[in-house]
Amino acid sequence: MTVSKLIFTPLSYTGWGSLKHLVPETMKYKPGKILIVTDPVLVSLGIVSRVIDPLEQKGISVTIYADIVPEPPLETGEKLVQFTREGHFDMVIGIGGGSALDLAKLAAVLAGHEGNVASYLNLTGTNQITKKGLPKILIPTTSGTGSEVTNIAVLSLESTKDVVTHDYLLADAAIVDAELTVSLPAKVTAATGVDALTHAIEAYVSVNANPATDGLALQAIRLISSAIRTAVLDGSSRQARIDMSYGSYIAGLAFFNAGVAGVHALAYPLGGQFHLAHGDSNAVLLPYVMGYIRESCEKRMVDIFIALGGDIANLSEDEASRKCVQELKQLVRDVGIPNTIAEFGIPEAALPKLTEDGVKQKRLLNRSPLPLGKEDIYAIYNAAYHGRLIEPQANTSAK
Template structure:
């Protein structure tokens, strides 16, 4: 019998209108100076006011930081870390997609550490995180990354991505209010939605999957597959936004505990070298990676097919696993994401550098049910170029 270690953030609120819990939660902390970390788009469209206004009305001293950019480079993270250290804040509230949430939690922990954040990176860092840092509340405005419930902060480096990861990066409170996602444009809805789907699929076939993560992952796949197309087509579809928000949240809980694998390992270099959005990188690779590892997890892929709304009843596991890959391809296509790397204007001359960087992601690759070595990674990228 195997033993599963499961870690969940201490407190989450989910559901339409759950943002109303923000002020009552903050009141439980002895804080006065709050740093709200977001990106310029959310400031411009006024979405972040939904967070800052109630704080100001309740007498908190609020500083708004809006310099987060998508797929944040390490330097952008370092700048926020310096700003946080100088500002002597009591708490950080992150509001936004994964980019803003990742930097908010990084800054909260780094406030209590010395030296650049680069020293704490997983692949190239030399120092260990030891202290919890400032209390942090994370409020996602996309349905995708699950960053509000993971202990990971992803940073873009010159040619790939790396992470700072430690349980101290977990949110003290996550508030997952689907109402905040109504304004997400169709293209971002599609990319972030497939990102959440990828989390669930990779967690379900991970070598570290457990009974708990299986339940979360399959339910996330059901919610996402029934509502992603609708959310992309009509962003004001309330039920579709609720399903996507819940799906993304529980997919986050699943992958944080079971891990993601090959799709993410190969997606990171696409983000690093070609600045493809994280969700789009995952989306374009998902069918190719699942097609490649299919043989190692056919029964699980039959279960995924059923969760995607297909029916494996009269199929062998092998047949069902092929159908599963087709269903994934169809969903990616239906939400308007190109099916090949070439359609993203990535030149096939990049095959070797992508392969080299993908192979470095040993932490991610170790969760794949089919061990993926350099030659396998090259084959998958090759197929994705065609």
């Protein structure tokens, strides 16, 4: 029997209004000086003040660092880590989407290490993380990345992305309060929501999937697929926001332990080369990757179709798995995300370079139930460019 290793964030508070646990949780560490890593938009919206005000009332000195951007480049991480080292903080709190949370993790851990951030990157770094660093609390304001429960910080490079990863990057506490997502714009709700759905789907078909992650992944698919259209159309819907929040959270638990694969591997170059938002990159590629690998995980695709609300009565496994792919493509379209990479302004001439960088993502590709080589990756990008669902041909490297 295969042995599975399961890792979870030490402590999580979830549910509407769970932000009330921030101060008691923070006071356990008796910090005198806290660094808040966040998005400038959240500062302007007043959401960050909901974190800062009760902390300052306890006499804690709080410094806001909001010099971050979506899909943060390596240089942004380098600047933040240096700022944290020079500030001599006692704790880091990250509040925002995946970019803010990833950077908060990076700052908390690498502030206690020597060398630049680049030397700790997965693909090219040579330094090892050896210290836990500062205590950190992570508070997501989107329902998408699952960063609050993972040990990964993603950074954009010149033409692709890379990660810093170690269990020391895990939050000491995560606070997942759906109330903080109500002001999220429809476009961001859609992109981050499909990102979370992709986490769950890829975790379920991953070669590292196990019964524990399967349960989490399928429930995440149920919650997200039933709520995402409402959340996009009516962001004030409390139940839709709660379902999306829980769905994103447990999808994060699923993919952190089972891993993501081909969709994310091909999404990284889109973000790196064209600065396409990570959620949009995953969304536009999702049906094409899943359609391409369908036969390698047909029974699991049927399970996913059922979790999406599909009716398999009188359908064969082949038919149901094909309907699953069509449903994914329709869902992406329904929430307003383009179904082709051409619609994002990406030229066909870019496909070879995208393929070249996609092949490098071995950490992710190794989890795919269907091995994806260079020809396969090019075929998927080409399909996503032209909007045609395809399956492997006899002359591809997958056969």
